[in-house]
Amino acid sequence: MMVTLVKLTESDKRLIIVLLLVFILVFIIAGYIGLLISRIMHRQGRKMDDLVHDVVVTGVITEEKKLIKFGIKKNHQYFFKKSWIPALIMAVSGFILLIYFIIYGFDVDLKDHVEWGFGTLFYIFDWDHAERSMFFGKEIISNWPPVIDTPHWSWKAWGSYLFIPGMIVGGSWFLVCVQAYIARIYRLFRLSKTVFNKSLENYNPNEGLRSPINPE
Amino acid sequence: MSEFFKTLLKGVIYVLLLPVIVAFLALVFIYCVGVFLYMAIRNLIIFFAGGNPGGDLKEDVEAKRRLAERFNPVEKEVEETIPADQPELVRPLDLQAESEEATLPVQEEQQSEEGGIDDGDSSETYGI
Numbered sequence: 001m002m003v004t005l006v007k008l009t010e011s012d013k014r015l016i017i018v019l020l021l022v023f024i025l026v027f028i029i030a031g032y033i034g035l036l037i038s039r040i041m042h043r044q045g046r047k048m049d050d051l052v053h054d055v056v057v058t059g060v061i062t063e064e065k066k067l068i069k070f071g072i073k074k075n076h077q078y079f080f081k082k083s084w085i086p087a088l089i090m091a092v093s094g095f096i097l098l099i100y101f102i103i104y105g106f107d108v109d110l111k112d113h114v115e116w117g118f119g120t121l122f123y124i125f126d127w128d129h130a131e132r133s134m135f136f137g138k139e140i141i142s143n144w145p146p147v148i149d150t151p152h153w154s155w156k157a158w159g160s161y162l163f164i165p166g167m168i169v170g171g172s173w174f175l176v177c178v179q180a181y182i183a184r185i186y187r188l189f190r191l192s193k194t195v196f197n198k199s200l201e202n203y204n205p206n207e208g209l210r211s212p213i214n215p216e
Numbered sequence: 217m218s219e220f221f222k223t224l225l226k227g228v229i230y231v232l233l234l235p236v237i238v239a240f241l242a243l244v245f246i247y248c249v250g251v252f253l254y255m256a257i258r259n260l261i262i263f264f265a266g267g268n269p270g271g272d273l274k275e276d277v278e279a280k281r282r283l284a285e286r287f288n289p290v291e292k293e294v295e296e297t298i299p300a301d302q303p304e305l306v307r308p309l310d311l312q313a314e315s316e317e318a319t320l321p322v323q324e325e326q327q328s329e330e331g332g333i334d335d336g337d338s339s340e341t342y343g344i
Contacts, residue, residue, distance in 0.1 A: 024224065026227075026231070027224050027227035027228050027231060028220075028223055028224055028227055029227070030226075030227035030228075030230045030231050031222075031223035031224060031225075031226040031227030031228075031230065032223060032227075033230075034226055034227065034230040035223070035226070054276065054279040054280065054283065055275045055276065055278075055279045057279075058278075058279045058282040058283055058286075059282070060275050060278045060279045060282065061275060070273070070275055073273060074273070076251055076254075076255055077255070077270065079248065079251060079252070079255075080251075080252060080255035080256070080259070081270065083248075083252055084252075084256075087252055174245075174248075175241075175245065177248070178241070178244055178245050178248045179241075181244070181248055182244060
């Protein structure tokens, strides 16, 4: 390892700097994506305030455990109300695939790029025969691989064309509903700890005596 | 600059914890599929039993009742019972009206007396 470091060329140094910048960029982007997701979840969690507001303000529920139990029930109701559409999309996509398999057989490859799969709509690369070069003793791909197949329409792949986009759309939408569910549950547990908390932190019994007395 | 490094550090943590986050999300996803199926079956049973699947829970009903009471209080009827041996109560307005009716004829009499025969009493009053 030390012998390799001594023999670093100018191009190797530039490559290391570029790789470091790429890593920093990846971490910064991941940080901002995480920040965006946490802000979205914070906004989604606010819905829990709306769901349990009336029962807390009117004094119907006055205990932490009862609030959690009630909040979970309301959360389940609201989750079902928001997620039945994406679930329906996924169910319909699954039904279409079942009919497709019944017609053409269960051994159809949905990823096929020649005739039967969703891969017919994308460029297919031959990664096994891509140009490679050595980098610090490791073999890595150093150029774009050769193209095996180009995008083309295949009527026989209609099952894949309907199933895969349906599952992607429905699945992503359902995932967002799941994320909102987690956000509301987190907000419920935080609320249950603070709403019924009787704190004497800023209480001062002498405040009432400080008002000025007007002589008559 | 500190914000930049905070974001960078958070990014490093998110990337390192990504497999744990994905595993947690997958477990919650499976749990939510179970919740969805449970709620779907429950709502179907309630629907075919004639109920309202998306209706309020009993705590919501109680909260709405309390809110309605707070903003639209019901006026309570007070039963007034007057005992038989006690005289009927007269309101102040009635008393005032009765006093006005009582003084009017006396004032008219006084005005008629000024223009007519002078009595002893009235002369003492006006110093004639």
